[in-house]
Amino acid sequence: MAALSHPQGPHPPTHDSRPQRDTAVLVVIFTVDDGRLHVLLVRRSAQPFKDSWSLPGGLLAPGESLDQAAVRKLDDETGVTDLFLEQLYTFCDLDGRGSIAAAYFALVDPSRAHLAQRRAWLPAWRPVDDLPDLPFDNGRVIDYARQRLQAKLEYSNVAYSLLPQEFTLSQLQRVHEAILAHPLDKRNFRKRMLSLSIVEPTGRTATEGRHRPAQLYAFHERKPIIF
Amino acid sequence: MAALSHPQGPHPPTHDSRPQRDTAVLVVIFTVDDGRLHVLLVRRSAQPFKDSWSLPGGLLAPGESLDQAAVRKLDDETGVTDLFLEQLYTFCDLDGRGSIAAAYFALVDPSRAHLAQRRAWLPAWRPVDDLPDLPFDNGRVIDYARQRLQAKLEYSNVAYSLLPQEFTLSQLQRVHEAILAHPLDKRNFRKRMLSLSIVEPTGRTATEGRHRPAQLYAFHERKPIIF
DNA sequence: GCAAAAGTGTTCTCTGTACACCCATGT
DNA sequence: ACATGGGTGTACAGAGAACACTTTTGC
Numbered sequence: 001m002a003a004l005s006h007p008q009g010p011h012p013p014t015h016d017s018r019p020q021r022d023t024a025v026l027v028v029i030f031t032v033d034d035g036r037l038h039v040l041l042v043r044r045s046a047q048p049f050k051d052s053w054s055l056p057g058g059l060l061a062p063g064e065s066l067d068q069a070a071v072r073k074l075d076d077e078t079g080v081t082d083l084f085l086e087q088l089y090t091f092c093d094l095d096g097r098g099s100i101a102a103a104y105f106a107l108v109d110p111s112r113a114h115l116a117q118r119r120a121w122l123p124a125w126r127p128v129d130d131l132p133d134l135p136f137d138n139g140r141v142i143d144y145a146r147q148r149l150q151a152k153l154e155y156s157n158v159a160y161s162l163l164p165q166e167f168t169l170s171q172l173q174r175v176h177e178a179i180l181a182h183p184l185d186k187r188n189f190r191k192r193m194l195s196l197s198i199v200e201p202t203g204r205t206a207t208e209g210r211h212r213p214a215q216l217y218a219f220h221e222r223k224p225i226i227f
Numbered sequence: 228m229a230a231l232s233h234p235q236g237p238h239p240p241t242h243d244s245r246p247q248r249d250t251a252v253l254v255v256i257f258t259v260d261d262g263r264l265h266v267l268l269v270r271r272s273a274q275p276f277k278d279s280w281s282l283p284g285g286l287l288a289p290g291e292s293l294d295q296a297a298v299r300k301l302d303d304e305t306g307v308t309d310l311f312l313e314q315l316y317t318f319c320d321l322d323g324r325g326s327i328a329a330a331y332f333a334l335v336d337p338s339r340a341h342l343a344q345r346r347a348w349l350p351a352w353r354p355v356d357d358l359p360d361l362p363f364d365n366g367r368v369i370d371y372a373r374q375r376l377q378a379k380l381e382y383s384n385v386a387y388s389l390l391p392q393e394f395t396l397s398q399l400q401r402v403h404e405a406i407l408a409h410p411l412d413k414r415n416f417r418k419r420m421l422s423l424s425i426v427e428p429t430g431r432t433a434t435e436g437r438h439r440p441a442q443l444y445a446f447h448e449r450k451p452i453i454f
Numbered sequence: 455g456c457a458a459a460a461g462t463g464t465t466c467t468c469t470g471t472a473c474a475c476c477c478a479t480g481t
Numbered sequence: 482a483c484a485t486g487g488g489t490g491t492a493c494a495g496a497g498a499a500c501a502c503t504t505t506t507g508c
Contacts, residue, residue: 412471412472412473414472414473415470415471415472418470419469419470422469434479434480436479436480437479437480437481438477438478438479438480439477439478439479440478440479
């Protein structure tokens with residue numbers, strides 16, 4: 001490991017009979033579609049709980065860091081790599097066998113995500129407010145990720161990762177409402193987004209139905225920023 | 228691990244030739260003493276960087292969870308177990324060898340901590356604003372812990388773990404100032420502590436010098452609370 | 455002309471901040 | 482009596498919340 005100073009954990013490790021553990025990553029991938037927050041689930045292809053839904057995850061590959069493994073899983077399932085991805089929490093013993101699972105959470109724009117079409121485990125978006133019972137405490141992991149996402153929405157620009165380059169303020173508001181699970185006031189919402197310089201108008205407009213066209217906006221920064 | 232659903236990470240693990248990693252915990256233990264924030268460092272007893280200061284840590288014992296290992300390390304070094312301890316972040320490859328280190332941070336009341344007197348690695352409090360260069364990126368880990376502590380101070384009662392059962396508001400203010408590294412207004416500080424019901428007066432007073440005795444206060448809850 | 459969503463300001467409340475003096479005690 | 486830290490209130494500014502009507506388009 002690192003930073004050891006304790007006699008029990010001398011450095012370098014000796015790779016002998018010391019107990020080692022399975023180390024895996026787990027990725028909670030959120031998207032907002034049709035005004036609802038969804039999470040990506042896959043079907044387990046192995047026992048136990050074969051065929052039940054669960055979060056995507058897997059063991060670390062040789063020489064791979066946790067971050068690399070999380071990026072790889074996100075890419076495997078959605079085909080995107082450059083979006084918001086952050087370490088969430090490292091769980092221990094979710095499986096009752098003492099293994100270690102570093103959970104990450106990611107946000108992807110549904111229009112950019114191409115779900116893997118592997119027959120083996122069928123990834124699918126499921127609305128977070130209507131999830132089946134999931135094995136290995138995955139429900140708790142998702143709840144935790146959702147809380148973190150709600151908290152970050154208040155003081156950061158994380159939503160950049162859930163929308164295309166250009167979008168209307170109404171679209172952005174619907175994303176916020178889906179994540180927070182409560183309605184927002186249109187005027188106050190717009191005022192805040194603009195006064196915090198989270199978004200800026202592009203000058204273009206988009207006509208979306210038989211009503212007045214909307215101004216298009218873009219995020220001031222398309223990378224994680226804390227306000 | 229847990230929550231696997233991916234073919235590459237079937238469940239149960241097979242304990243065969245799959246690559247495994249050293250898994251360790253690392254504990255950033257803070258205290259406030261003499262108006263300064265200190266962190267506990269120990270001297271490495273093994274190569275590399277033998278005899279240089281670093282954070283306490285060690286490999287997981289067989290059958291032990293991450294939390295249990297962190298509690299054990301905290302107890303080993305300070306003799307206390309019932310104080311604030313929270314997972315911070317899981318670092319990978321701090322040592323350049325791909326090992327995994329789950330960092331925790333803890334807060335202890337200096338009047339309760341009894342530093343381990345083992346000659347082997349000599350734990351000692353070091354002021355965080357005057358640290359030597361530390362191996363394995365320990366400086367970065369400490370900075371990260373400090374940021375988290377500063378953030379939590381604003382909206383939680385974490386400081387409960389840094390003071391005895393009863394204390395004066397001036398003591399509490401000095402603790403906050405040491406952590407935030409800037410002075411606070413006495414009246415505003417007291418107003419906030421009371422209006423948020425973080426602390427309540429015990430009715431007792433303490434005479435501490437040739438000046439007016441101070442009211443003693445206690446935390447409303449001596450466990451982690453978010454306001 | 456009507457249905458549908460876009461767009462826009464003001465008022466009020468609350469929170470945080472700045473700021474200065476008297477009080478109780480020990481020596 | 483004086484030095485020392487304990488203890489207190491008010492005024493202002495900024496942020497967030499409540500709230501309703503006009504505009505522009507497609508049909």
